Amino acid sequence: MEQDAEVPARVREVIAAAGVTQREFARRIVMDPSKLSRSLGGTRRFTAAELARIADTADVDAAWLLGTRGGGAPAPPRPAARRGLRAVAPPEGRPLQIIRETVRLIADHGFHAVRVQDIAKACETSTAAIHYHFPGRDDLLEAAVRWCMDEDTARRAARIADAADAADELRQLIELQTPRTARQRDQWSVWLDLWAEAARSTAVGRLHTEYYRQWRATVADVVRRGVAQGVFRPVDPEAAALHLTALIDGLATQVLAAAPDGPGTRPDDMHAALLAHVDAALTAH
DSSP: OOOOOTTHHHHHHHHHHHSSSSHHHHTTTOEEEEEEEEHHSSSOOOOOOHHHHHHHHTTOOOOHTTOOSSSSOOOOOOGGGGTTSSSOOOOOHHHHOOOOOOHHHHHOOOGGOOOHHHHHHTSSOHHHHHHHHHOSHHHHHHHHHHHHHHHHHHHHHHHHHHOSSSHHHHHHHHHSSOOSHHHHHHHHHHHHHHHHHHHHHHHHHHHHHHHHHHHHHHHHHHHHHHHHHSOSSOHHHHHHHHHHHHHHHHHHHHHHHTTTTTSSSSHHHHHHHHHHHHHHHHHHH
């Protein structure tokens, strides 16, 4: 794909017009923020699918982004019918809608049971429109993993924003990771399915490693603050984070393996076990 040297400048113009940060725009187009940064800096070329997502999300002409339309001003919004999509586009943009429906279907059926046709039907669009934004299943899987990571990170930040101290922060994180609601169970179901895929996919494996690096760093930072505040005993924050996150993963797996109202590990059992671990291993008595 030939790209005009001004493509990064046009994408910057689109981001400025959207009135959001570069990282938020990357989230909206389901793109690795570091890839967006390198592409804007000219050290990496945008792929055709990335430019398609940018054009769809910002509602500008893809030909203008590529520099093949002519003229220096942004193109007017394109009618949805010209894009081969349904007449009324979703308010969050087509790429995010595709990813949300993909994640929902993975939670219900597992990644390998979900077909592009199923995603297109859920989005009320065509398979061609799905491939326009995400050329292959690997692209969809990687985008789904990234979206789940971003959503989980945002929920954690919101949950601990008003915590009284580090001990309260840790309790909030534990509550957030306990699969009580249907949404939490769906999230965990997706993670379990994607973990298995990560073992077979280098791209997803790298995302999985990065997610856990961030997640454990978050827990370690909370433990470190708790030690400084005197609510936790002096422990190695990194080791404590490793133990706690491993315990969360193992217990969540047991909760999901059990029937919601049947025998087995229940969400309350998981929650109580995690709080007991924190009390025994971390709390300063």
